[in-house]
């Protein structure tokens with residue numbers, strides 16, 4: 001019962017693409033939700049009536065009263081997001097061209113918003129090609145997950161240094177192409193051999209030149225490290241898709257997702273045995289995320305995805321303010337981006353992180369595996 005309620009709710013905010021072409025204008029969440037439910041070609045169960053959806057939502061402890069009221073009042077996705085301090089808007093027009101979107105909303109305000117607008121269209125196309133039900137079945141058949149959180153914890157204990165999540169990253173919008181001759185499997189193996197606890201595989205194609213093919217290739221290459229799918233997740237379809245390609249963990253970006261989206265996606269991750277790395281950049285996001293039950297892993301991004309400014313002091317500042325409550329909850333913190341030297345690593349370690357996520361400074365070196373010892377000032381133990 002709850003599942004159908006959640007599925008239906010998600011249609012409103014993010015799985016809009018399940019609806020037929022042009023049937024979901026941007027508009028009140030409630031209208032979109034119910035339209036979406038009816039439009040679903042093969043619902044998992046009988047299509048619930050509006051009353052039964054409301055009843056299920058009311059009983060679901062995942063939703064608080066305010067959220068239920070917002071949903072009932074038919075507020076738009078963007079106004080719910082804005083009320084949580086989220087600056088990234090959704091266009092909710094998966095079949096429109098970006099030009100049409102811009103005619104309506106103006107130019108994207110920043111690169112992250114642009115990425116998300118593209119992603120909405122990309123996900124709709126993905127859904128049209130591989131319907132949710134099929135992707136869910138593929139995810140159910142995938143080999144079991146590896147313990148991403150456990151691998152980080154163990155490596156931190158073993159080395160007395162932050163556990164390394166080494167990133168397989170060809171390019172980025174802020175730095176351009178980082179490595180010309182890019183062989184994801186070779187890089188992944190070199191990282192593993194040199195003590196990385198986990199790997200992060202970028203799957204966004206348009207801005208990072210990554211791919212799900214890279215994720216699959218690394219997973220089937222014999223690499224044992226748990227894998228993070230580094231994506232801009234806005235829809236549960238992407239999580240099932242990532243699992244079906246072998247991901248053990250997924251990134252959820254608080255600057256993009258409402259609290260309810262994060263809660264819902266966390267629940268899906270739990271069902272799939274995946275770890276969610278919840279990324280925050282500022283204090284408001286940190287506070288939001290700390291109020292969500294079930295969060296085990298928080299990444300503090302030193303880079304603003306809106307301005308590209310990198311500042312490792314961000315990790316320190318956020319942990320000075322929130323370290324106590326993070327420790328109380330047993331949450332593990334990952335320091336993300338802009339780490340180049342043993343001093344950088346020591347700085348975020350002193351600030352309180354147990355793991356670091358590093359791409360550029362490794363992938364740019366001729367030998368990305370050996371670059372690990374350079375980054376930490378010593379070899380990491382397996």
Ligand SMILES: O=P(O)(O)OC[C@@H](O)[C@@H](O)c1c[nH]c2ccccc12
Nearest residue numbers: 301336337338339357358359360361
């Ligand atoms: O290459 P760097 O500066 O070491 O950063 C790695 C990683 O933190 C960065 O790629 C990243 C962090 N959060 C993201 C969200 C989307 C895309 C990329 C990212």
